[in-house]
Amino acid sequence: MSDLKMKILDLLKEDARRDAELIATMLDVQVDVVKREIAEMENDHLIVKYAAVVNWSKVHDETVTALIEVQITPERGRGFEGIAERIYLYPEVKSVYLMSGAYDLLVEVEGKTLKEVASFVSNKLSPIDLVLSTKTFFILKKYKQDGIIFDESVGDQRLMISP
């Protein structure tokens, strides 16, 4: 990964709507170079998507999110890939991570109600053949996600003018 690409990613991570021209000015490089680097990263799927970070609890506060620790039996030749795919294809599943430690997959599931999430676990996740066990933890509050702090109470606390 080039230094320039890394800097572009840092700027986009802070605000995905920054355009190539602004980024070029900030990094003191040609606009065309920035455009080319971004296109390259998009093609290589380094940049996967430009999505808004939404504080869903403000949109509808009933949403329920759970983190589920899943223990599975890996398949010969494919390891965890096949079963991970079977799980992540469900639209209810927001993220899936392969973990080191006491369990194998960490699955984030979102539903409208507690019941909906519980039924996903018991009717869809647990019955999968290679799933040995699940442990479900419901998220009560999100403080920070992907480096972004959700609490907006603390703004700029500096004096308006100082020497």
Add this chain to the structure above:
Amino acid sequence: MINEQQTAPVNRRTSFADYLAPQARSLKPSGIRRFFDLVSGRKDVITLGVGEPDFVTPWHVRDACVASLENGKTQYTSNAGMPELREAIGSYLNDRFKVTYNPADEILVTVGGSEAIDLALRSLIAPGDEILIPEPCYISYSPITTLSGGVAVGIETFAEDAFKLRAEQLKAAITPRAKVLILCYPSNPTGGVMSYDDWLPIAKLVEEHDLIVISDEIYAELSYGQKHVSFAAMPGMRDRTILVSGFSKAFAMTGWRMGYACGHPEIISAMLRIHQYTVMCAPIMGQVAALEALTNGMEEMERMIESYNQRRRLVVKGFREIGLECHEPQGAFYAFPSVKSTGLSSEEFAERLLTEGNVAAVPGNVFGLGGEGHLRCSYATSVAQLNEAIERIGKFVERVRNEG
């Protein structure tokens, strides 16, 4: 028998101002203060008037301070500052700027760089001594000089020179009474810097005229493009220089008030004596935090500097695009564009920009000679705010131009 004692009649003072010493009475509020009053209370103002980082002190630094409080570190430290901190400052200065000081008697930890400047001036000035101050500059040098009985002699620097101090100008200001030269590069408010080659003729004059230098290098780390050259690192200048710096700008620690001074043991020990009688020692909480910043904070510091640099490019381009001449500031976090083309004075421009354009910036004239016709704009604020501010200034400038 009543013994009537003869006493002189009491000369009653008619107001409390009469109690004030002449030097306190003559101390004027800074131009910045007046502007602060204008700004406060207004809503929806974007401010480019803030002279401090927009970052909060990195968490590991704050955490180290909290932990030390929990462990009961609430005592005085030695007058000069905790030995570990002085050691750390010594090796930091050596690593970054190639200047070497003995932590035992050449480094003094102070309450901000401000105290270090005050101590240095108080230690050096005898009544009537002339103190040479390149301007535009930070607002406190000249008042502190006056307070200590010295005579402040401003030396004008110019936008065409990127506000560098030139030997001709320095030479013209030197009289037989000249004793101290105060330097502040990278400069608040101009963003000007001095390179090795820029320093050479200055160092020669300092030597020739037997001057001593107070070099305020608080913005040293915030140098873009070229590495900062400490005046103390110039050949022969180490013992003639009191190097003043601190943690406020580079480590985003303004409110901690942590600074230091380094120099010849004779001078540092005089400063230490004043320091021990006036403040005892810098607060231990701040010293613990400063030590953590030096020990584990360099990476975070580099990140902050990179971020200032990105925003610097943005504002300089922005000002030029809306037709304000702007020399390229190579240090600190200020741009100092010229507003002369609008026909307004600094003050008129800043006041009208505030009331008509809802942007606050500090008029250049408050920083002394050479500041008139300029505006100090801090770019230590978010990219979104900077973009919005430049758009508002652009509209305002256009309106002013159409009036004429």
